Amino acid sequence: MRREITGFSNPLVKRVRSLREKKHRKREGLFLAEGLRIMTEAREAGALPEMLFYAAEAAPHPLASALMDAVDDAGGEVIATSGDILSKMSGKDNAQTLVGVYADRLTPLTAVDRASADIWLVAQSLRDPGNLGTILRTGDAVGAGGLILVDDCVDPFSVEAVRASMGALFTQVIVQCRWEEFIGWLRSGPGALVGTSLQTDQDYQQPIYTAPTFLLIGNEARGLPDDYEAACDTLVKIPMLGKADSLNAAVAAAVMAYEVRNQMRRRG
Helix, strand or coil: CCCECCCCCCHHHHHHHHCCCHHHHHHHCEEEEECHHHHHHHHHCCCCCCEEEEECCCCCCHHHHHHHHHHHHCCCEEEEECHHHHHHHHCCCCCCCEEEEEECCECCHHHCCHHHCCEEEEEECCCCHHHHHHHHHHHHHHCCCEEEEECCCCCCCCHHHHHHHCCHHHCCEEEEECHHHHHHHHCCCCCEEEEECCCCCCECCCCCCCCCEEEEECECCCECCHHHHHCCCEEEECCCCCCCCCCCHHHHHHHHHHHHHHHHHHHC
């Protein structure tokens, strides 16, 4: 028998809502995802929520019913509630009919198998959750192994980043580490570090990219620090033919990732 929550003051409602704040996510090792599409992507990637809340007044979609059954079978909890309470949990006036609570998906850098993918995305001090989510989507699209977040990046498990990832959060390895840790790990094995920079004249299509390639994208406003650029094997520049001097960080990551992927695809 699935239980039902009807009161806004229920302690579980307050607990789930608290996961909108980073300090509570970090303390509990949990985060929120909402919506049938994202949660179906998660299920297909092998990730199920520990708790699944659904709007009892809405007729469930067949995929939602399948997700509920999967959570039941896995020993999770499926909880009926109202659309208004789901809105309170998610912080959205027009909340989705499903909200899930997932265990965070961080992977230690030392557990990363660099040989498992030809491309890895690396972001340094990325601050915008929309950019982070979009970079995860790009990684999924090009078959990247994952996203390595260096230094003080935005939380990949914020509601905004999860939403922007459109489910790619569950298909990509996600790592958080400091620069010193990352560069030490990178140099312990194969892999070329390619940085995007305004301080070079080398066109991004000029180098020959080989696997595994680590694409390093800098902070949206400041780009990469000078010493980080100096540590790269290659610096490249995406040509700008208009008035702007650079692309949005997520767009730059996509342009670079597809150039690397297309080169490798052409070579077979």
